[in-house]
Amino acid sequence: MKNITAGVALNCCKKHLCPASKFKIRSLRQSRRSDFHANGSIHIESTAGKGQNLLLNYQSYNLLHMKKALVLLALITCFAGLYGQELRIKKVQQDLKEHTQADTLRVNRLNELPNLVTLPVGKLDTMANEALSISRKVHYDQGEVAALITLARVTYRKNNLPRALALMQQAITLAEKIKDKTHLSDAYAALSGLNIITGEGKQALAYALKAVAVAQTTPDKRLIARRQISLSGVYANSVGDYTKAMEWALKGEQSAEEANDLEFLALAWSAMGSIYTPIGDQANALIYYKKALAANKKLGNRNLEFNLLNHIGEMYRLSGNYPEAIKAYQEGLSRPQTAYNTELTESNMADVYVRLGNLPMAFKYAFKSLSSAKQINDTEGEEWIDGILARAYLKSNKPDSAIYYAHIGYQKANHSGTIEFKRDNSEALTNAYALKRDFANAYKYHILFISYRDSMSSAQVTSQTSLLQYNYSLARKQAQITALNQDKQAQRYLLRGASIVLGLIIITAIILLRNNRQKQKANNLLSKQKQMIEQERDKTNKALADLQLTQKQLVQSEKMASLGELTAGIAHEIQNPLNFVNNFSEVCIELLHELTEEAKSGNHKEVTAIAGDLSRNLEKINHHGKRADFIVKGMLQHSRTGTGERQLTNINVLADEFFKLSYHGLRAKNKSFNAELATHFDPDLPKINAIPQDIGRVMLNLFNNAFYAVNQKQKTAGADYKPEVTVITSAENGQVIIKVKDNGNGIPDSIKDKIMQPFFTTKPTGEGTGLGLSLTYDMVVKGHGGKIDINTKEGEYTEFKVVLPLS
Numbered sequence: 001m002k003n004i005t006a007g008v009a010l011n012c013c014k015k016h017l018c019p020a021s022k023f024k025i026r027s028l029r030q031s032r033r034s035d036f037h038a039n040g041s042i043h044i045e046s047t048a049g050k051g052q053n054l055l056l057n058y059q060s061y062n063l064l065h066m067k068k069a070l071v072l073l074a075l076i077t078c079f080a081g082l083y084g085q086e087l088r089i090k091k092v093q094q095d096l097k098e099h100t101q102a103d104t105l106r107v108n109r110l111n112e113l114p115n116l117v118t119l120p121v122g123k124l125d126t127m128a129n130e131a132l133s134i135s136r137k138v139h140y141d142q143g144e145v146a147a148l149i150t151l152a153r154v155t156y157r158k159n160n161l162p163r164a165l166a167l168m169q170q171a172i173t174l175a176e177k178i179k180d181k182t183h184l185s186d187a188y189a190a191l192s193g194l195n196i197i198t199g200e201g202k203q204a205l206a207y208a209l210k211a212v213a214v215a216q217t218t219p220d221k222r223l224i225a226r227r228q229i230s231l232s233g234v235y236a237n238s239v240g241d242y243t244k245a246m247e248w249a250l251k252g253e254q255s256a257e258e259a260n261d262l263e264f265l266a267l268a269w270s271a272m273g274s275i276y277t278p279i280g281d282q283a284n285a286l287i288y289y290k291k292a293l294a295a296n297k298k299l300g301n302r303n304l305e306f307n308l309l310n311h312i313g314e315m316y317r318l319s320g321n322y323p324e325a326i327k328a329y330q331e332g333l334s335r336p337q338t339a340y341n342t343e344l345t346e347s348n349m350a351d352v353y354v355r356l357g358n359l360p361m362a363f364k365y366a367f368k369s370l371s372s373a374k375q376i377n378d379t380e381g382e383e384w385i386d387g388i389l390a391r392a393y394l395k396s397n398k399p400d401s402a403i404y405y406a407h408i409g410y411q412k413a414n415h416s417g418t419i420e421f422k423r424d425n426s427e428a429l430t431n432a433y434a435l436k437r438d439f440a441n442a443y444k445y446h447i448l449f450i451s452y453r454d455s456m457s458s459a460q461v462t463s464q465t466s467l468l469q470y471n472y473s474l475a476r477k478q479a480q481i482t483a484l485n486q487d488k489q490a491q492r493y494l495l496r497g498a499s500i501v502l503g504l505i506i507i508t509a510i511i512l513l514r515n516n517r518q519k520q521k522a523n524n525l526l527s528k529q530k531q532m533i534e535q536e537r538d539k540t541n542k543a544l545a546d547l548q549l550t551q552k553q554l555v556q557s558e559k560m561a562s563l564g565e566l567t568a569g570i571a572h573e574i575q576n577p578l579n580f581v582n583n584f585s586e587v588c589i590e591l592l593h594e595l596t597e598e599a600k601s602g603n604h605k606e607v608t609a610i611a612g613d614l615s616r617n618l619e620k621i622n623h624h625g626k627r628a629d630f631i632v633k634g635m636l637q638h639s640r641t642g643t644g645e646r647q648l649t650n651i652n653v654l655a656d657e658f659f660k661l662s663y664h665g666l667r668a669k670n671k672s673f674n675a676e677l678a679t680h681f682d683p684d685l686p687k688i689n690a691i692p693q694d695i696g697r698v699m700l701n702l703f704n705n706a707f708y709a710v711n712q713k714q715k716t717a718g719a720d721y722k723p724e725v726t727v728i729t730s731a732e733n734g735q736v737i738i739k740v741k742d743n744g745n746g747i748p749d750s751i752k753d754k755i756m757q758p759f760f761t762t763k764p765t766g767e768g769t770g771l772g773l774s775l776t777y778d779m780v781v782k783g784h785g786g787k788i789d790i791n792t793k794e795g796e797y798t799e800f801k802v803v804l805p806l807s
Helices: 009-016 071-076 086-098 104-115 121-137 141-157 161-178 181-197 201-215 221-239 242-259 262-276 282-299 302-318 322-333 339-356 359-375 379-395 399-416 419-435 439-456 461-504 509-601 604-639 651-669 692-716 772-784
Strands: 041-045 053-057 647-649 676-680 688-690 724-732 735-742 787-793 797-805
Touching: 086 104, 104 121, 104 141, 121 141, 141 161, 141 181, 161 181, 181 201, 181 221, 201 221, 221 242, 221 262, 242 262, 262 282, 262 302, 282 302, 302 322, 302 339, 322 339, 339 359, 339 379, 359 379, 379 399, 379 419, 399 419, 419 439, 461 509, 509 604, 647 692, 651 676, 651 692, 651 724, 651 735, 688 692, 688 797, 692 724, 692 735, 692 772, 692 797, 772 787, 772 797
Parallel strands: 676 724
Antiparallel strands: 041 053, 647 688, 724 735, 735 797, 787 797
């Protein structure tokens, strides 16, 4: 779904930066669908051939990754301030009409008007050059900097990027020379905006950070808030770091509060909503969008209103409330809009009508918005709408038309580098080719779809953002409690003073009465403050409880995520029997041809020999087919969540399967990795009464750690080092013992006692959560009444020993 983030960001871009042929702001289409059905399955029904129903199942992933949804926050404030009030526009226009004298007042008005209203390129160029000429004539350096920035924007709109960058650099140099920090911050922010539009994400972030740093050296809280919110957008779009994006959005909110500025508070809330959206938290996103919309009723900013209505429509779409989504979009269309805003909303409505199955309305709005996108050269919009048309034609059982539009959209997205559209159009191509039974192309684009989808997934974003929000709230509440405690202490001092005064003037009835009244007032105040402290304490405790709940959810997610490690190993294990089946099937076909020929020739001896070969080959096919069936059924048994009930379990079979799967899983990630696998299974090992799923996860965690250890050592050890992982099972004293030993780097004594603790990990940042061994310990000790020991020598080996009771 296309969307925009806030305010006049779009106007800023279209007025000052983007020529119609170069307008490429990737963030405008915030949200995409992960699939066509809420349950994660895509159903395609074909009336051709035998009318088969094809079902392509995709693993559900977090609702919609709108990685670049906040780029416009970087552009909202990267130029001059966000005004938009019609009274101010009329005032500036009147001043320019009446005040024709070439002085600083006219320069200021010439520089201000382009930030208030959309102007044609020719008029904008004339005004910028006039402002520059007057500024240089009257030696007005601040006006010259602002004019250079405006001229750089209009130069870019005229398709001259090198000249635009050169003018922007002149503005920065002059601002540094005159030490004008406000205009210097403006120039850095504008340069950041140019780099965002041209796809230079790293440069955009560097200039945005400079803009914030310069702004923070000034006392202007509005300027600081503007830059912080802009930086939030750059982090979300150019870096894909939603935690950093939320951090800077919160800072922008705080600065706006300190400045008592409702305008930037609304922008900060809109930014927070746009951060919650891609991590799938539609409830919080909708809260912040509506909060910003309520604030905008006092501001009267039409562009911000349109953008927020578009956001709210998107939230209703994500929650499946399509009538409310259409209502919000239509409300946005009812306001006077730019051509781009109209195209934006109409394409969103087309997408919703596709989901509702109202194909006539879907095609109407899709083709209408596609025509508008081509007129304004909005390539990103074309990529998005091509995908909508592809999905609409799929629902119409017209796979050829779906392939046509999805292919166009995919090519454009591949050129622009927009992952969302590459993902969506490759998904449409997968389904269309599957509908045509062209499974080779369907598989090709399915692999691409999985790659794009997975590259956008960020499993820790939601929890990190939530933790950041909770920590921020806790910090604010703790500060409030501290302030209340200080007030309470001050009241104690006041009471002591009152008591002393009361003792000194006890003989005077009037003074005594007055002091009694003062004492009563003080007690009432103290009681109220105590009540306030207790309320804040309760709120803090609730926030802490919410944080603890989030941590528990993270632990549960880690338990379930460990099953994903099986996938690559299962693929490798099942490939061998399938290869045998395929190969022997081909040989059987050839033998049948030979059998037919020999039978025709009357060569019964040769017929008998060939029949024998066929029999043996079919036995092998049957054998390997059963092997593949055994692997699939076994893995389904071990991977499903299960009921948590104990059952008799063969530890040798379980260990052998997960040992191979863990190894092949690592090999799938690192083709160069090899290791010696040694197993010593007790053939008389009795079955134990256990939960197979939990014991499987225990083994998988231990095997993964062992292979990780030898892989890390192999990177630094010499050529003589041979990685080896050994698994041993045995039975002693009514217990089953499982030993997993590797010849890796071992575990230092200083951390040996910590590795079973939750969230403690020795792996680099991003490679481990610190929950694997903690969960392993819980499942062995708490879940099965067993124990786990570690025997290790730093630099040489590590051995984990798991002891489980038979019953």
